[in-house]
Amino acid sequence: MKNIKLIQGDCLDVLKQIPNESIDCVVTDPPYKIVKGGCTNKAVRYSGTSHDELKNGTIFKNNEIQFSDWLPVLYNKVKDGSHVYIMCNDRNMRELLNVAYESGFKLLNILTWKKSKHNPNRYYLKNSEFIVMLRKGKAVNINNMGTYQVLEVNNVEKKQHPSEKPVDLMQILIENSSQEDDIVLDLFMGAGSTGVACAKTNRRFIGIEIDEKYFKIAKNRIEN
Ligand SMILES: C[S@@+](CC[C@H](N)C(=O)[O-])C[C@H]1O[C@@H](n2cnc3c(N)ncnc32)[C@H](O)[C@@H]1O
8 A cells, every 4th residue: 555645634734744746646526615595305305415515515524625716726736747637516517617727727628527327406317527637837738638528327225325436437537647656636536436447547645534433444444
């Protein structure tokens, strides 16, 4: 496990300790506010989230962090030519893009994860999520230029985290934007799907998670 560094803590503190220009690739899934109110019991069943949490627009204990808290710092930590993937929903997209541009990143693409399940919605059922792909500095091609923008990957069946992403999805991003032994960073590791994908593909990994419960789940999954 010498290539895997898992840190339980606030990514804002941990980021400060990471040397500048040392990270080859970032794949991360930050917390953000979800729709306030108007949810149905069906929505609760799909998300595995309590009705009160959905009404308050929260899922995890820690979801107050803003893009502007960490994206400008992250810019200094990644190498020139690196790719940064950030999962995002439609409502938070504008703020994410604004902060990303202000921080110095350039937009390369907005990928879609086409899910095998949907969330109920009055304005079209939601069966996708977005992945904003940014670059710092020079433009570098992805490794498999035959990869489509829409990534069709099944949802996780037995989730250990309310927002757990499929390892196969993270693996596509990692394999396209890094080489073996490169350092991949996930600031909001949750149950550790990015770390599992790194272990499978021989990438070095730095994973940060603030919540003790999810940190333990991630550690277990990645070590096994
Ligand atoms: C959307 S989830 C990530 C889920 C993950 N992609 C997975 O597959 O399990 C976001 C995670 O960020 C964590 N988090 C929130 N604020 C944080 C902070 N300041 N530092 C580190 N982790 C934080 C939350 O506890 C939550 O587990």
